Amino acid sequence: MGFALAAPLGLSACQATYRNHGYVPPEEQLAQVVVGQTTQADIEGLLGRPSAQGLLTGSAWYYVGSRWQFYGPREPREIDRQVVAVSFAENGVVSNVERFGLERGQVVVLSRRVTDAGVSSLGLIRQLLGNVGRVQASDFLRD
Numbered sequence: 001m002g003f004a005l006a007a008p009l010g011l012s013a014c015q016a017t018y019r020n021h022g023y024v025p026p027e028e029q030l031a032q033v034v035v036g037q038t039t040q041a042d043i044e045g046l047l048g049r050p051s052a053q054g055l056l057t058g059s060a061w062y063y064v065g066s067r068w069q070f071y072g073p074r075e076p077r078e079i080d081r082q083v084v085a086v087s088f089a090e091n092g093v094v095s096n097v098e099r100f101g102l103e104r105g106q107v108v109v110l111s112r113r114v115t116d117a118g119v120s121s122l123g124l125i126r127q128l129l130g131n132v133g134r135v136q137a138s139d140f141l142r143d
Contacts, residue, residue: 016071023051024065024082024099033086033097040092047086060087060096 025047032038032046043061050061066081080101087096 014072016069018079019068019070019076020065021068022063022065023048024063024084030084030097030099033094035094035097038094040088040094043086043094060085062086 029047033043038046047063050063063084063086064081066078068076069079070076083100085096085098085100086094087098089095
């Protein structure tokens, strides 16, 4: 009888589970943002302000989200991270909406709607994405 109870518990420990951390607006919400028309105040109502895991700068808001895999007794591992950058012109109107991710360790643009050249420096994006696999899960799991 003890084996009958222990077997399902042992098998469930071998299944991967996943947790999402941070917030990256889905494409449906981003589609409501009209480059050249939507204002910073509108963005706050449509997407919300970036959380503590996102970033606010004077000219852009960055939304950062990651997906973690938990597998039995192993250390949790980050399997995906995305950054959405919403840039603003000096008058507070959206000038760019860009989604970045990683492919083979390189920062790639996943989607882009711009009125100018886009994010001028990928340095911050590289920093936000560059720690995939090197970040400790405990940094994000303090709920």
